[in-house]
Amino acid sequence: MSDPAYDLVVIGAGPGGYVAAIRAAQLGSKVACVDKRATLGGTCLNVGCIPSKALLHSSERYSEAKRGLAAHGIRFSNVELDLDAMMQRKQKIVADLAKGVDFLLEKNKVDRVVGTAQIRAPGEVSVSLSDGASTSLTARNILIATGSEPATLAGVEIDEKRIVSSTGALSLSNVPGRMIVIGAGVIGLELGSVWSRLGAEVTFVEYLDHILPGMDGEISRQAQRVFKRQGLGFRLSQKVTRANGTGQGIELSVEPVNGGKADELSADCVLLAIGRRPYTDGLGLDELGVTRDSRGFIEVDARFETRVPGIFAIGDCIPGPMLAHKAEEEGSICAEILAGQTGHIDYDRVPAVVYTWPEIASVGKTEEALQEQGVAYKVGRFPFSANSRGRAVGATDGFVKILADAATDRVLGVHILGPLAGDLISEAVIAMEFGAAAEDIARTCHAHPSMGEALREAALAVAGRAIHI
Numbered sequence: 292m293s294d295p296a297y298d299l300v301v302i303g304a305g306p307g308g309y310v311a312a313i314r315a316a317q318l319g320s321k322v323a324c325v326d327k328r329a330t331l332g333g334t335c336l337n338v339g340c341i342p343s344k345a346l347l348h349s350s351e352r353y354s355e356a357k358r359g360l361a362a363h364g365i366r367f368s369n370v371e372l373d374l375d376a377m378m379q380r381k382q383k384i385v386a387d388l389a390k391g392v393d394f395l396l397e398k399n400k401v402d403r404v405v406g407t408a409q410i411r412a413p414g415e416v417s418v419s420l421s422d423g424a425s426t427s428l429t430a431r432n433i434l435i436a437t438g439s440e441p442a443t444l445a446g447v448e449i450d451e452k453r454i455v456s457s458t459g460a461l462s463l464s465n466v467p468g469r470m471i472v473i474g475a476g477v478i479g480l481e482l483g484s485v486w487s488r489l490g491a492e493v494t495f496v497e498y499l500d501h502i503l504p505g506m507d508g509e510i511s512r513q514a515q516r517v518f519k520r521q522g523l524g525f526r527l528s529q530k531v532t533r534a535n536g537t538g539q540g541i542e543l544s545v546e547p548v549n550g551g552k553a554d555e556l557s558a559d560c561v562l563l564a565i566g567r568r569p570y571t572d573g574l575g576l577d578e579l580g581v582t583r584d585s586r587g588f589i590e591v592d593a594r595f596e597t598r599v600p601g602i603f604a605i606g607d608c609i610p611g612p613m614l615a616h617k618a619e620e621e622g623s624i625c626a627e628i629l630a631g632q633t634g635h636i637d638y639d640r641v642p643a644v645v646y647t648w649p650e651i652a653s654v655g656k657t658e659e660a661l662q663e664q665g666v667a668y669k670v671g672r673f674p675f676s677a678n679s680r681g682r683a684v685g686a687t688d689g690f691v692k693i694l695a696d697a698a699t700d701r702v703l704g705v706h707i708l709g710p711l712a713g714d715l716i717s718e719a720v721i722a723m724e725f726g727a728a729a730e731d732i733a734r735t736c737h738a739h740p741s742m743g744e745a746l747r748e749a750a751l752a753v754a755g756r757a758i759h760i
């Protein structure tokens with residue numbers, strides 16, 4: 292048999308796939324990267340992280356201009372929303388970054404193939420091209436990085452106009468009068484915040500009795516209070532059983548989860564944001580013997596190899612947090628393992644960020660997880676209302692919370708609700724990667740005045756010796 296054309300064929304050019312392709316090429320492999328989308332970057336760049344953050348930033352500026360600047364002594368009238376311009380800005384950011392990924396693949400001599408891939412056999416990928424033709428790629432190894440898609444709910448039919456997924460919610464052509472968001476998780480809260488700031492009356496219907504499942508309970512409760520003050524409405528412990536389009540809008544049937552009287556809600560737009568599920572359709576996995584768990588995630592070993600030798604998988608389509616940086620880490624590590632190096636990812640050191648205002652960020656164990664595991668811990672907290680930079684910029688909501696081992700003082704988890712939480716968390720991740728004790732953070736000099744000082748003060752508070760509170 293002749294040598295395969297490629298060392299590695301990557302299926303999917305999201306943050307997992309394209310990073311794996313580049314890293315493998317850097318390490319000397321001949322690589323092809325296939326994606327059915329015409330633009331690179333996957334969910335994250337096209338309909339996820341980047342467009343949502345562009346809209347969050349624009350809507351925050353709008354809401355600040357409308358409500359927030361008088362306190363700074365800046366007054367103006369006639370603040371107007373140009374939604375088309377806001378959407379065009381978002382699209383340009385996406386297009387420019389996608390061109391950047393194109394450039395990176397070219398620079399690293401990764402062959403790019405636009406089409407839908409199917410694995411015919413280990414070492415053989417067939418690709419249906421957009422013009423109807425097909426091509427076959429042979430490879431020593433195949434990496435599946437096909438990501439995820441929005442989860443659906445029986446009785447709620449997405450049309451991406453009035454009942455939308457996150458994809459539709461990134462491109463509405465008008466600000467809805469009333470919007471109902473089904474699911475108060477990260478994506479729902481971010482996109483609900485966007486449309487609320489732009490003028491919609493937004494209500495969340497959440498199955499659980501709290502928002503932000505998986506986050507530290509104290510942070511989630513405090514965040515809900517702040518969001519309520521911003522005008523967001525919450526109906527917790529309720530489930531949506533049906534959504535029907537009417538001439539006027541959408542009628543939703545909701546029921547208390549624990550039984551009780553059903554209710555009808557009406558809205559102009561419904562955003563279904565109950566999570567995402569792995570996307571592995573059409574790859575031919577069952578025929579190959581690649582196994583998936585009960586939730587559809589591809590099963591892999593510590594080397595990201597599936598049950599079938601030579602077929603690997605990373606990112607949203609395997610178990611673990613569904614985050615772009617987790618997919619990237621796995622992509623790099625998998626490429627390094629294929630090149631004969633070693634590598635591993637510590638999922639306890641993968642940060643998670645919610646880009647609302649204020650932001651929410653966390654890494655490591657929550658207080659609930661430590662209690663469940665019976666770990667003795669100490670807590671240090673510090674509020675942004677006592678942080679001088681927070682005061683200076685008028686961002687005083689929220690706090691930093693550090694959880695440290697009661698015996699060793701080692702940092703076990705850091706949770707932040709507050710300004711720049713998404714950037715501040717990197718310091719906590721590095722500290723934890725180096726096995727820091729709370730005292731190590733407390734004894735590290737932080738610039739004044741900075742939000743980072745709140746992290747240091749929380750570390751001091753672990754030993755009961757915060758200075759500024």
Ligand SMILES: Cc1cc2nc3c(=O)[nH]c(=O)nc-3n(C[C@H](O)[C@H](O)[C@H](O)COP(=O)(O)OP(=O)(O)OC[C@H]3O[C@@H](n4cnc5c(N)ncnc54)[C@H](O)[C@@H]3O)c2cc1C
Pocket residue numbers: 302303304305306307308325326327328332333334335336338339340341343406407408409436437438439457458478570572573574605606607608613614615616617618646
């Ligand atoms: C609204 C929204 C906001 C988000 N915000 C954040 C955030 O702020 N931070 C964060 O970390 N994460 C965020 N995420 C999650 C993030 O987008 C995903 O975790 C990340 O994109 C997963 O990367 P991936 O490479 O595994 O898959 P994806 O990015 O989903 O890429 C998979 C690619 O595979 C392609 N593909 C699938 N099947 C085939 C096939 N058979 N043939 C060829 N190509 C195929 C798809 O077209 C797609 O381009 C957000 C998601 C959404 C929806």
